[in-house]
Amino acid sequence: MNHHYSRSAETSTEAPGLFRNFVRTKLLSWGILGEIAEDLALAVYEVVANVIEHACGGAEGKEIRLEINVEKEGIEVLILDSGSAFAVKSEPLDIERLITEKSSGGLGLALIRSLVDELTYQRHDDHNVARLFIKTR
Numbered sequence: 001m002n003h004h005y006s007r008s009a010e011t012s013t014e015a016p017g018l019f020r021n022f023v024r025t026k027l028l029s030w031g032i033l034g035e036i037a038e039d040l041a042l043a044v045y046e047v048v049a050n051v052i053e054h055a056c057g058g059a060e061g062k063e064i065r066l067e068i069n070v071e072k073e074g075i076e077v078l079i080l081d082s083g084s085a086f087a088v089k090s091e092p093l094d095i096e097r098l099i100t101e102k103s104s105g106g107l108g109l110a111l112i113r114s115l116v117d118e119l120t121y122q123r124h125d126d127h128n129v130a131r132l133f134i135k136t137r
Contacts, residue, residue, distance in 0.1 A: 003030050003070040011052045011062045011081075019066055020045035023077065026068060032075065032136070039115040040075060040134055046108045047079050047130050055083025055128055074117070074135040085123045 007022050009015050020041045027037035048064060056062045067078040113119055118133035 002072075004068065006065060006067040008063055008065045010060065011056050011064060012060045015052060015064060016045045016048040019048045019064070019079075022066070023068065027070075027075070030070060032070070036075070036134055036136065040077060040132065043112045043115040043119075043132050044077060044079065046112045047132065050086075050108055051079065051081045051083060051128070051130070054086040055081050057084070073137055074133055077132040079130040079132075080127050082127045085128060 003026075005026055007019070009018055023044045024037050024041035027040065028034065044066065048066075051064060052058060062081065062083060065078075065080045067080070069076040069078075112132070115134075116132045117135050118131070120131045122129050122131075
């Protein structure tokens with residue numbers, strides 16, 4: 001089962017929910033298990049919210065593109081934006097410390113990592129690419 005689909009939208013307060021619903025609906029329509037679809041949709045919501053806040057500085061009207069690729073071994077989602085480069089910590093986050101210290105950042109990233117098998121971020125030319133991957137086998 002191979003599927004590919006993409007969608008673009010402008011940054012706005014509604015964009016994270018729009019992309020979450022899009023991913024969930026597409027995956028369920030392709031017969032992907034509900035738990036996998038829900039986890040990936042929530043991870044996409046968090047990534048898009050981070051892109052809007054950190055890469056786009058909260059500005060509305062910038063384009064975000066999402067690509068879903070379903071292959072035998074798993075589901076890959078790419079989230080591309082032309083905002084500023086931003087750092088994604090590669091080391092595991094101490095969630096208890098973040099909660100205890102009432103940190104204003106890092107919990108979304110910890111949530112994303114708990115929902116997907118792989119999370120990568122790269123800067124390519126003039127855009128950011130976040131890659132989420134969930135194994136289905």
